[in-house]
Amino acid sequence: MEQVLHYAANYGFPMVVAAYLLVRIEGKLEQLTASIHELAKVIAMKRYEV
DSSP states (O other), X not given: OHHHHHHIIIIIHHHHHHHHHHHHHHHHHHHHHHHXXXXXXXXXXXHHHO
């Protein structure tokens, strides 16, 4: 039992922090991906205008 608590204390907290950061970053990555796709469309349109 003591060892289980030791592992939970040592590894549980970092895993929770990592999961939290991954969830936060996921939304930002989706926004960044959408922005990159939009930029690619604008660049393609500008290429045909010239």
